Amino acid sequence: MSHQPHDSLHLLHGSGRGVQADVPAGWTSVWWPLRGQVSLATPGSDWELGSRDLQVWREGPLRCRSRGPQGWLGLAGTAAAWPSHTATRADGLFPWQGRIWRDTAGLLMKLARQTPSSVASYAGDQEAWVTALSASLLEQQHSLHSLLSRCNGRTLARRRQTLMRLLRVRHQIHCHPDVRLDLECLAKTANYSPCHLIRVYRAVFGETPSEYAARRREEQAWRMVSDTALPICEITGMVGFESQSAFCRAFKNTFGITASEARRQLAGRDAIAA
Numbered sequence: 001m002s003h004q005p006h007d008s009l010h011l012l013h014g015s016g017r018g019v020q021a022d023v024p025a026g027w028t029s030v031w032w033p034l035r036g037q038v039s040l041a042t043p044g045s046d047w048e049l050g051s052r053d054l055q056v057w058r059e060g061p062l063r064c065r066s067r068g069p070q071g072w073l074g075l076a077g078t079a080a081a082w083p084s085h086t087a088t089r090a091d092g093l094f095p096w097q098g099r100i101w102r103d104t105a106g107l108l109m110k111l112a113r114q115t116p117s118s119v120a121s122y123a124g125d126q127e128a129w130v131t132a133l134s135a136s137l138l139e140q141q142h143s144l145h146s147l148l149s150r151c152n153g154r155t156l157a158r159r160r161q162t163l164m165r166l167l168r169v170r171h172q173i174h175c176h177p178d179v180r181l182d183l184e185c186l187a188k189t190a191n192y193s194p195c196h197l198i199r200v201y202r203a204v205f206g207e208t209p210s211e212y213a214a215r216r217r218e219e220q221a222w223r224m225v226s227d228t229a230l231p232i233c234e235i236t237g238m239v240g241f242e243s244q245s246a247f248c249r250a251f252k253n254t255f256g257i258t259a260s261e262a263r264r265q266l267a268g269r270d271a272i273a274a
Contacts, residue, residue, distance in 0.1 A: 009077035009130060012064075013112055014038075020065035021074055028093060029062060029076035030137065031055040032100055032108055036070035039063075044189075047175035054100040056093050056137060059168065073108050075133070083131045093137055094144050095167055097174065101140055107133040150204045165190040166204055169197065173209060177216040178240040181209060218254050221247070225259045226266050232259050 012021050023029045031040065033051045040049055041063045049055050064074055107129050114126060138145075144163070151162035169186045186209055187194045198208050205212065217239045224235045233244050241247035251259050 009075065009081040011111055012074035012076065013071070014064070014066055014074070015069070015071040017066060017068050020063055021076075023057070023062045023064075023074075023076045025060045027076050027078055028056070028058040028082060029074060030108075030133075031057070031064055031074045032072060032105065034071040034073060036066075036068060038070055038072045039065045039067060041065070045172060045175060049097070052099055053097055054104065054140075056096045056141075058093060059095045059164075059171075073112055075108070075111070075130075083127075083134050092145075093134075094141055094163065095171060096141055096144065097171075098140065101136060104133065104136045104140065107136065147204050152200060162200065163204065165192070166201055169201065169209060170205070170212065173213045173216060177213070177220045178238055180240055181213045183209065218250075221251055221259075222255065222262075225251070225262050235259075 014021060031038070031049060032054050033049055035051050037048045037050050040047055040055060040057075042060055064072065066072060110129050111126060111133075144167075148156070148159045148163060151159040151166075153159040153162055169190050172186060172189060173181070183194045183197070187197045190197055192200065201212075202208050207215070221235065221239045224230055224238065225232075228235075230238075232247070236244045236247040239247070241250065248258060251262075255262065257265070
């Protein structure tokens with residue numbers, strides 16, 4: 001997409017195996033899989049995005065690619081292409097992943113239905129939808145903006161820089177819960193020393209990177225045990241444990257029951273509900 005006009009906002013609608021889009025550095029983009037999962041990749045990381053989730057990205061180049069028959073929507077452009085009103089400016093967005101709101105999904109679908117080509121600049125009635133979309137995205141990130149007061153820096157720009165660095169670290173942990181924490185590498189990602197990263201991260205998020213990584217593994221473990229039929233031995237490796245016994249001990253310490261007991265209880269509830 002680097003050859004496209006820099007003052008245009010581009011809507012991308014991908015469908016089919018192997019379809020991909022590349023967004024250059026300096027662009028703000030929004031991604032939503034319509035079904036299944038899509039793969040997102042940057043020079044330093046890659047991760048999967050599910051159909052109930054939304055990804056906002058403005059950290060260097062990004063590639064979106066479908067590995068199967070999945071469909072997805074993307075909206076991308078430079079800061080000049082997004083709405084310029086203070087309340088809806090895209091440069092106020094942070095790199096973020098979370099559940100997509102219904103109104104956000106509705107606005108993306110309206111744009112997709114009204115744009116016949118896979119890449120197009122918006123105009124006319126579409127401009128109002130893009131403005132509403134930007135406002136919705138900023139509202140979804142309200143909790144992130146509230147963290148700015150906890151960040152180091154005398155100016156808003158410096159505090160935003162601090163939060164961007166910490167979100168870079170958080171993103172690495174979030175996307176790779178199966179990888180054991182390497183504090184040295186994470187600190188380099190933020191251009192901090194390990195000790196300074198721990199101190200600043202705790203001040204802003206109320207927990208250390210290690211505590212967040214552990215919580216992410218616990219959440220993923222519970223989802224895999226409760227929402228899938230995967231064998232416990234497979235889940236063990238997928239959430240970063242070296243042995244099944246270590247996983248089972250950690251699971252019981254966290255949730256008070258074993259993984260097998262959790263599955264039996266959930267199965268019993270489903271049977272009663274049916």
